[in-house]
Amino acid sequence: MEYPIRPALARAVPTLPTGPNWHFEIKVDGxxxxxxxxxxxxxxxxxxxxxxxxxxxxxxxxxxxxxxxxxxxxxxxxxxxxxxxxxxxxxxxxxxxxxxxxxxxxxxxxxxxxxxxxxxxxxxxxxxxxxxxxxxxxxxxxxLADVGPKIRHADTTDARVVGFVGPRRRPRRLALLPAGESRPRLSAPLDPVLAARLGALLADDPVEGEHLAAAGETYTALATELVVEVLAGTGRHGTLSVVRAR
Missing domain, CATH: 3.30.470.30 (DNA ligase/mRNA capping enzyme)
Structure with a gap:
C-alpha cells in the first residue's frame, strides 16, 4: 500500500440505492x-x-x-x-x-x-x-472494541534538544536528552510542519560536530537552549515523540 492514501469520496445521487447488499453510514460534518x-x-x-x-x-x-x-x-x-x-x-x-x-x-x-x-x-x-x-x-x-468512545489524554514531559538529523531547516529527527537520562537519543520522525518550525528555531545555533546517538545513528550536535515537549511514557522504554517546542 502506498502512502498517502487517497480515499474514495462520496458522490451525490438523486435517489438512494436499494437491495440487500447495500450498507449505509451516518454522515458526519468533519x-x-x-x-x-x-x-x-x-x-x-x-x-x-x-x-x-x-x-x-x-x-x-x-x-x-x-x-x-x-x-x-x-x-x-x-x-x-x-x-x-x-x-x-x-x-x-x-x-x-x-x-x-x-x-x-x-x-x-x-x-x-x-x-x-x-x-x-x-x-x-x-x-x-x-x-x-x-x-x-x-x-x-x-x-475498536476495547478503545471506547472517550479520548485518553496523555501527559507530556520536557526534553532538551542537543542536535538534529537531516537538513537543519527541516530536520528529520531531533537528538534529545530527556530528564533523568545521560545519553542523547533520537526522536521519532518529525511531522513536516513541526520540522519546519523547529528548524527555524535551530537555524542560528552553533554546530558542535557530529556525534553518535544511542541507536547507532549519527546526529549534528548543537549548542542550543531549545527544549521540546514529548509524550510521557515514550522515553526510556519507547519512542520519543515530539509534540511541540517549549
Missing part, C-alpha cells in the same frame, strides 16, 4: 482523515494526502497508545460542541497555526469517527483493504 499507526507514532493524512498530524495531536496521541503499529483507519475528524457536531470548529482547527490548534484542542477536543479499516498487522496487513466491505466492517468493530 474532515476526512486517514489515520496511520506506524512503528514510530501516528500520521494523520487529509483527503488530499497532506500530513496534518500536528493540528490533530489529540487524535494522534490516543491512537498511538491504543492501536497496534501497522493499523490504518479511514474516518472523519469531528468536534463535538454543546451536544452537536461543530463543522465550523473543525474548519477553524484545520486553518489555524500550531499554537492556536493546541489551544483549540484544549477547549474543544476532537473525536475520530472511524468507518473503515484499511490495514491491520494481525489480519493480513495491507491486504485488508482488498477484502469485502462486510469483512472490513466486522474487523473494524473488533479492532
Amino acid at each position: 474532515h476526512r482523515m486517514i489515520l496511520r499507526r506506524t512503528e514510530d507514532g501516528v500520521i494523520c493524512y487529509s483527503r488530499t494526502g497532506r500530513t496534518v498530524t500536528s493540528h490533530w495531536m489529540d487524535l494522534a496521541v490516543p491512537a498511538m497508545q491504543q492501536l497496534l503499529p501497522g493499523t490504518v483507519l479511514d474516518g472523519e475528524a469531528v468536534i463535538w460542541n454543546g451536544g452537536t457536531i461543530d463543522f465550523g470548529a473543525v474548519q477553524a482547527r484545520a486553518a489555524s497555526s500550531l499554537d492556536r490548534a493546541r489551544a483549540l484542542a484544549a477547549r474543544l477536543p476532537a473525536s475520530y469517527a472511524a468507518f473503515d479499516v484499511l490495514a491491520h498487522p494481525e489480519h493480513g496487513g495491507a491486504a485488508v483493504a482488498a477484502r469485502p466491505y462486510t469483512e472490513r466492517r466486522a474487523l473494524l468493530v473488533e479492532v
Whole structure:
C-alpha cells in the first residue's frame, strides 16, 4: 500500500440505492482523515494526502497508545460542541497555526469517527483493504472494541534538544536528552510542519560536530537552549515523540 492514501469520496445521487447488499453510514460534518499507526507514532493524512498530524495531536496521541503499529483507519475528524457536531470548529482547527490548534484542542477536543479499516498487522496487513466491505466492517468493530468512545489524554514531559538529523531547516529527527537520562537519543520522525518550525528555531545555533546517538545513528550536535515537549511514557522504554517546542 502506498502512502498517502487517497480515499474514495462520496458522490451525490438523486435517489438512494436499494437491495440487500447495500450498507449505509451516518454522515458526519468533519474532515476526512486517514489515520496511520506506524512503528514510530501516528500520521494523520487529509483527503488530499497532506500530513496534518500536528493540528490533530489529540487524535494522534490516543491512537498511538491504543492501536497496534501497522493499523490504518479511514474516518472523519469531528468536534463535538454543546451536544452537536461543530463543522465550523473543525474548519477553524484545520486553518489555524500550531499554537492556536493546541489551544483549540484544549477547549474543544476532537473525536475520530472511524468507518473503515484499511490495514491491520494481525489480519493480513495491507491486504485488508482488498477484502469485502462486510469483512472490513466486522474487523473494524473488533479492532475498536476495547478503545471506547472517550479520548485518553496523555501527559507530556520536557526534553532538551542537543542536535538534529537531516537538513537543519527541516530536520528529520531531533537528538534529545530527556530528564533523568545521560545519553542523547533520537526522536521519532518529525511531522513536516513541526520540522519546519523547529528548524527555524535551530537555524542560528552553533554546530558542535557530529556525534553518535544511542541507536547507532549519527546526529549534528548543537549548542542550543531549545527544549521540546514529548509524550510521557515514550522515553526510556519507547519512542520519543515530539509534540511541540517549549
